[in-house]
Amino acid sequence: MSNATRYLRIADDFPLKRGGSLPEVQLAFETWGARNEQDNNTILLFTGLSPSAHAASSTEDGAPGWWEWMIGPGRPIDTDIYHVICINSLGSCFGSTGPASIHPVSGRPYGPDFPELSIEDIARSAHQLVSLLGIEALHTVIGASLGGMTALAYSIEHADQVDRLVSICSAMRADPMAIAVRSLQREIIRSDPAWQDGHYYPQAGPVTGMRLARKLGLISYRSGQEWMQRFGRERLADVRHSRDMFDIEFQVESYLDSNARKFVARFDANSYLYLSRAMDWFDIADFGETDQAALARIRARRALVIGVESDSLFPIHQQRALADLLCELGRDVEFVAMPSIQGHDAFLVDRDRFSPVLRRFFADDILVTEQDRFEVRECATSG
């Protein structure tokens, strides 16, 4: 964990949506910028499945964060203006309570006895953190991928607190292809004998399964077009065909392998399994009779919805559907269709496209009066 990481014990006996409860919950988080006098400049950032709360560097921790180019002084999410909180999701393994945490009574890691986790639990735990920090209103709740689902849940269930919503490469519910990919990732991990039905602590656990699951993740996060440009059919320089015909030969195989090995070293397998399943279960229909009714609970005055044309895991029609529904409900919604070729991961890497869109959204800053706000976009969305 980073030097910048702060920890708060946010609850004793935290009941979970799908049943069971956690005897205590701690969340790890980082903050950037300062709360202003009116205390209306806080942006709450939810992460995707695997990042920590270290979204950007700071004086306490100079290491670049996973959204380094997005957050900081003068950056699109300008920490000279905004106070940003990024939370390590409940269930993750970077300081927040998760399956690798020690159960306070048994003294052993929860492992597979961790109760079933839902996106709503992640959102509600974050709300308790925000409350403990004494923050009553959020300027924006923002998230991508799993974080976008969490931002949506937060904006519905704690509607009065959220003035703006930013949903990136996310969805109102997982579609069956995304469920299939994640289901296979989980089965790969669980099929590794080292998983030991989740009781692998203090060992590293299913390292092979995690490496393979991560490779499948990368395949689903990126696009064929990008890899054609980046790798083509390039071979490694030192391939010895005669040794092992199944060994790494193509650059794309090498890329997958080195990325996956880095990932395995830092992520807990059980956390992965729990957060992955939580994404399958998430369904906006759980918040209301219809999608419209669920979204009608959102009180955010403005929303920015971003999709990526080459995203195969959260296809852009899912973002468009969310934007259209919010628009029909009379919300001030901007929908942006990014022509990035980096697939689902574009929000992490396509700085040139994402920076100006987020900068513009947040440049409409908190000191600007209502009348000066961007004009309401039409329902016929851009891109």
Add this chain to the structure above:
Amino acid sequence: MSNATRYLRIADDFPLKRGGSLPEVQLAFETWGARNEQDNNTILLFTGLSPSAHAASSTEDGAPGWWEWMIGPGRPIDTDIYHVICINSLGSCFGSTGPASIHPVSGRPYGPDFPELSIEDIARSAHQLVSLLGIEALHTVIGASLGGMTALAYSIEHADQVDRLVSICSAMRADPMAIAVRSLQREIIRSDPAWQDGHYYPQAGPVTGMRLARKLGLISYRSGQEWMQRFGRERLADVRHSRDMFDIEFQVESYLDSNARKFVARFDANSYLYLSRAMDWFDIADFGETDQAALARIRARRALVIGVESDSLFPIHQQRALADLLCELGRDVEFVAMPSIQGHDAFLVDRDRFSPVLRRFFADDILVTEQDRFEVRECATSG
């Protein structure tokens, strides 16, 4: 193997493109229809990675084949007119020599000592079979997926024998996304301890690895749109949430599992590994200085190239590129872009779209004079 399966020992000491040789090669094949008097009505059909030679039923074997609706009396490939040969690819496990075959000297299965296999080897072994059958000219060489690559290799290397070429959901070379998917499938299989470095015979071998690899195959063969229509977020009727949160819950998970279990029961893991790697290596550039030069070797008078818009494994731009190049070379080429939602597998299941296109192509039958042939299509391709 089917009652209709025939076997021919086509070679002693069959040298392979990438080095090494096989001391003997047997191929399994099936035929439908009869050779006509002029002996110019034979269609040679190559399969995808996993099917056997049993493409359709016959009097010897009434069981439906993998392309049952395409081949038979009165069907698009009309066996009242044509003589059809389908070959189980060299390296496969349905009667043709492959890694599970017994090495004639050692008396044990080849296993991982099987030499490196290439698409060109599959094509050349087929050519030897055709020659042994005394067939000098082929009306058409046709194949989809791996079979399309084989058909391409055959049409280049045995150009004088091929009058027409049909390439379906195939490519001039594998792109890095397809290589990544297959590389991961192979690693999943090889990571299963039961693979035993390929020395698992007479045991079934890496059953778990094969099941998981097949699931990844299915994910790459189909499309999210299709699964949204077929499965949506439907649950199994008998899910007991409280038992195992990672157990099969969604219909799409159940579909993957039942399909994968069937597959594992019938396919040899080493065959899978060898044929999979052969697809990665295939590159039209190996046949000439440039793609144009390679394709210029094809002497087929007509070509039909079919791609599927939702195919993520062999994206349609790959078929379009093949058709465009053949067109530039002055060949009579028809390109058809199928709007099927079944992805790469559309050729196996989208009967409504594929039947009329193939029927039309083959209805231009061998008795029609040159002048009556369909008019030459323009290079600006349809669809």
